[in-house]
Amino acid sequence: MSTATLHGVLCPLVTPFENGTVDEESLASLTEWLIDHDIDGVVPCGTTGEFASLSPSEWRTVIEVTTDAADGRVPVVAGVAGTNTERVSEQLEFAASVGADAALLPPPYFHTAPSPKGNLDFFESIADSSPLPIVLYNIPACTGQPIATETVTELANHDAVIxxxxxxxxxxxxxxxLRETEDDFSLLEGYDQHFVSGVHAGSNGGINALSNVLPGVFASIRDEAFEGDTERALDIEQSALPQLFGYCLDYGFATVAKVGLVSRGVITSSEVRPPLVSLSDEVRNDIERLVSNVV
Incomplete structure (x- = not known):
């Protein structure tokens, strides 16, 4: 898989639930809808996909349903995570077996590394035998630590880390x-409101939660940004995203994205799992208003 494939807007899919179980039909429909709206790739079982709230069998179901629905039309980057290398390696083997194109891997959480070398050893031990290209996932709010820049620059030399x-x-x-890695190392902005700034600075694009709800808006932002009209791209970004992104920071990306998707008629339920909670009617109504004003 060429790193050039990871370019543009990739969507970290929500995992739709219905009455406590994974809604496979809605997940497949969502994947199809996003591809129809010009999304460049899909990322099942990331943070927005509530991966930490899925059982192992549910995780496998989500990865398989997504790869089947994508059917090779866009890259599928499977979210894998764990605090031991054996579990992560098993996930990578499964994701590869059902047709995923790459994997998104955060550092271990709970027992954080006492030095950058700890995370370097963790990532290298997995990458050395990985059947899939690996995208590192820096999300210190959830893992308790950032991936140190020196760790990233070292791993960027590994054939499996893209x-x-x-x-x-x-x-x-x-x-x-961006300064310390080569151009063939894909750097993707995960903070939605930094997408245009990232492209302007030289990024490959982003993996952005609100692209679940606003894929057409993100496609327009992407096109303007990569064509060099930064001012127009920023206008679209800043008119569409700040309030919705603020709600995501306050209440959770999956929670807000699901409410937005229900309001657009793409999925049937905004159900989330603990520790996420349903939104009040006031907040839900405001999210629905913001989405309808954008689209």
Missing amino acids: GLKDSSGDFDYFLEL
């Missing part, structure tokens, strides 16, 4: 990685 998604919101960190 890029990084940065959800830290620390744009100085992202700029440093």
Whole structure:
């Protein structure tokens, strides 16, 4: 898989639930809808996909349903995660067996590394035998630590490590990685409101939660940004995203995205799993209003 394939807007899919179970039909329909709306790739079982709330069998179901629905039309980057290398390697083997194109891998959580070398060893031990290209996932709010820039630059030399998604919101960190890595290492902005700034600085694009709800808006932002009309791209981004993104930060990306998708008639239920909680009617109504004003 060429790193050039990971370019543009990739969507970290929500995992639709219905009465406590994974809604496979809605997941397949969502994947189809996003492809129809010009999304460049899909990422099942990321943070927005509530991967940490899925059982192992549900995780496998989500990966398989998504790859089947995508049917080779866009890359599928499977979210894998764990605190031991054996479990992560098993996930990688399964994702590869059902046709995923790459994997998104955060550092271990709970017992965080006492030094950058700890995470380097973790990633290298997995990458050495990985059947899939790996995209590193920097999300310190959830893992308790960032992936140090020196760790990223070292891993960028590994044949199996093809890029990084940065959800830290620390744009100085992202700029440093742009300076310190080669052009063939895909750097993807995970902070939705930094998409245009990232492209302007030299990124490959982003993996952005609100693209679940606003794929056409993100496609327009992408097109304007990569064609060099930064001012127009920023106008679209800043008129469409700030309030919705603020709700995502306050209430959770899956929660807000699902409400938006129900309001657009794409999925049938906004159900989330603990520790996420349903929104009040007031907040739900405001999200629905914001979405309808954009689309």
